Amino acid sequence: MKKLSVIAIADHREETLHQLQELGLLHVRPVEKPATATAADAAERVRTAQRALALVETAAHEHAATPPAHEDAAGDGATLVDRVLAMEAERAALKEKHTQLTQRLADLAVWGEFDPRRVGDLAAAGITVKLYVCTPQQMPEPPDGCAFEEVERTGHRVAFVAMSREPFTLPIPEIALPDAPPSALAAQAEDAAGAIARLTGGLAALNARAAAIRAHITQLENDAARARARDALAGVGTLVCLQGFCPVEAVPALERAAAAHGWGVLVEDPAPGDDVPTLIRNPRWLRPIEVVFNFIDTFPGYTEKDISGVFYLFMSIFYAMLIGDAGYGMLYLAILLAIHVKLGRRAPTQVFTLLYVFNVTCIIWGALTGSYFGIKLPATSFLNNLIVLNPADTPMMMKLCFVIAAVHMTIAHGWNAVQMMNSWRGAAEASWILVLWGAYFLANTLLLGKPFPPVMYWVSGGGIVLALVFSGTLVRPLELLQFPFKVINFFGDTVSYLRLFAVGMASAAIAQAFNALAAGVDLPLALRIPLVLVLLVGGHALNMVLGPLSVLVHGLRLNVLEFSSHLGQEWTGVKYDPLRRR
Template sequence: MKHVTLLALVKDRDQALEELRELGSVEVMPVQAPSGGTLEEARERLARAERALEGISTLGQEAESLSTQAPGSDANADQVIERVTGLLKTRADLAENRQTLQDELERLASLGDFDTEAIAKLAEKGVTVRVIEAAAGQRLVAPSGLGLQPIAATGDAAVYALYGRGDIDPAIDLGGTYVPFRLPDHSPAQMRRLVHEADESLAGVNARLLGLSAHRSLLSQRAAEIAEDVRYLEVREGMGAAEGVCYLEGYAPEESIDALRESAGRFGWGLLVRSPRSGEQVPTLIRYPKIIQPIKTLFSFLRILPGYWETDVSWTVLVFFTLFVGLLIGDACYGLLMVALAIVLFVRVKRARSAAVLLLMLGLSVVFFGAVSGSWLGIKNLPPFLASLKIDWLADNQNVMNLSFLIGAVHLSIAHVWNSITEFPRATFLAQIGWLLIVWAMYFLASSIVLGNPLPTFEFYLLGAGIVLVIVFMTPASELKGNMMNHFLLPLTLVSFFTDIISYVRLFAVGVATVAVMDAFNGMAMSIGFGNVLTAAAAILILVFGHSLNLVLAALAVLVHAVRLNTLEFSTHKGLSWSGRVFRPFARSAFTAESTAQLKG
């Protein structure tokens, strides 16, 4: 990636931006905060278009089917957006009014039906009626000349009617605490009628929106056009300018620089190209080789990307993620189900082929580990061919735990070997060798403490040599004063290395849990038996439910454990923070040419 600065005359600004967008190879960084009336207007138009699309999307399956119909060549997208926006506002107002009425009806439910106009008619005849509310069980007494009638009661409150001729003091003493009870403007019967009318109006508005949903694809395209207009204006308004010259800055892939220079020469731009400087927020552009392309699906799903200054570890993550998934799920039938799903996905959904290939790789890994561990839906008596695939060594939990620790040590070793190669020939590469020795010392220590294996005689030499290399070469002498804290924290770092190795035991523990759940449901089904249709149906339902649940738990295990071991344990040792952001060049889409021409006018 290269940092580029482009200069052009202010009068040629739009021409320069058009050509730059045509090239589509530069991610433009704003020199100043983009602002301006035209930009704000475009952003508002985009917000309206997105609200209209979202409003239509809430109408459900019927709107989805209508949206596939041809909207008609005479449809105007902007007019449709305004109509949808107006209907959405009407619907929101109706829904709010309806909810207000419904809340009032719930508040007045204990009073039953009454006529608010009757109170007004009594007032005309000189009779005042005040409705009050007091705590339930509290005794209120009306003074002479006034009447007090209980009219409703709820769990913790009672409602009374206080009445008499002439005015009644709002603060009159009734021998207890009370508050005025607010009466509505309409009677409950009138409010129920208004709710019904609101429901009819809402149905009418939804019907009209449903009719407009046939234009959904048109609105989607228009929203994309406006979004690109907004992007164009953000770039234009974010450019710097001085003395008749405007300029912008950004980043472009190194292989696109020649084409950029050619355009600069043809249009008379000034162009400065340099390498990014340390500390700059450079976007990340990774072109994955076809063999590891499937891992892009996982990174996109997790929304993670290594930073520009960090190492691309795609191949390592792909290999070990595939290995971890096989160990975590570890049942051949589950793996075959994943393989079948991957094939269907590959054939039927062209846009998901990369995900299908990843699923296929994971499925084959699960089939392999399920076959060698003898796990086929928990079936005990396997056919001779399937039984012959089983490796008895894997039936011993001690061996599988030790294998988990060994995989962990290898995984973390790759990180430190990689770091040492990167650091060479600087002396700090020896510190990475020291960390590598510590990883293996912790592997032997974990095997001894957890599994009871004897420590090798060279354990303390291995650990000691690693610590010495780290202490001596971890920090260059010129930086020692500012990084002394790393040396003080070394004991804690050693402990974290040990716990990182222990963390890989999850590969064993989750696999055992998967088998345990499988065996439990198989046992429940067998205890019911298949003696008749009823028991057979019940047993089949238990098996389907149990294995479905196990698959869901296995999927969660993959997301939690297989991902974590790559993005936390391994990444920490590699020094990877996944701080990257995707490279998003300023580029043209085919359908925006006309709208851009209108903008410039």
């Protein structure tokens, strides 16, 4: 990256921002000052338009068939957004009214149909009538001259009418009379529901103009980008300056634009303290993993390593082990294919490619372990020929997790050692690999009861001494105090990979438990079939929901925390996002 300062005439600032946006090369350097009202308003307009688009898409989804567009769907994107928001505001008010009426009707149901005006007529004649609901324990004694008429009594509620020719009060809350008979309230609720349905249909009809709303959103995003860039402008007299970054190979194009538009351009190397954006150019086969980085909004710093390849490989392995079932992988794959076909060209290619790879890996792992919906395979099944790992063999599965941990973290320290091979720090990183494998054998000894190889005393001990010497820790007292904890951390990180086995085993246990519950149902056939279906579908659906969540929690952790901490990766990067027309 190169740091650029673009200098232009202050009176031409808007024209300059438009031209830079058309060029689409300059990542504007963020400013420390808060956004101006203009930039904040521009961002709010984007969010408002996005909300309008979501409303019409949701309304269209709620309808089996989208109503045809009508005259209300005319107008540009801005007009459509205003109309959608107005309709939604009206619909929200009607929903609130409908909810209140429904609740009021539920409260009044115990009293049946009555006309509240008759209560007013009785009051005019000197007879006070009040409605009450309380628990049997709260039921008061009637005051002198007051009569109670119970309308309903249950184990937890008493509804009664209190009547008297004299004013009276009771120590329990009074039920407020409605403004109209319950039948009239029910009619109002029905009218509100009809109006809600009509408005929802109107919103669904506006989905036919979703493309216009999307185009409007794009325009608003362009306006918001220029507003942010405008905030970053520094003015000196009759000139303005905009600083930013662009790739080295893009500098000539920007210089040509500067010559054409009369800008001044200063090209520099980024200073050590600059917040330089990160531009990662992965080969096509690696691009799907960028979906994960974008999802968690985490990017390597400008001077940090691009670990896309290692991340992709191990994330696929972690996904397979955490889901751990070929049957689930096939179901996920079938669902993905159905959604992909439905979306057609609108389907995000990288997202689907990533999920296809993950689930194919899951199917392969499930086949290698013989895991299919938690069902024990028959002895004669040909699928038994594919099994090479027994998930019930706990020591073997734990050892596999330790091997994955050691290999994963060895890649991290080996990468550092190669990168720093011309310095003592490279030797220190190579020494840590010896410590790491010592931690691997220690985990096998403490958790699996395997004998600790005598040679590893020398290997791991020598690694500790070499790391202590080559890292320069001996001359830094604070680091020297932390050094023992760093060594212990190698063992802790190795053991942390057991989560791959533990979570996968828990998923298998849940599947087997629901299978056993379904198999144990002993009811007449008419009752057994629906109950078995509920148990099987509900249990496996729960497992299929929890599986991806475990990948997000544990799979990401092993890559972003354990592996990255050994690599020295802090994920402090900002994605290269130039001022451009979208």
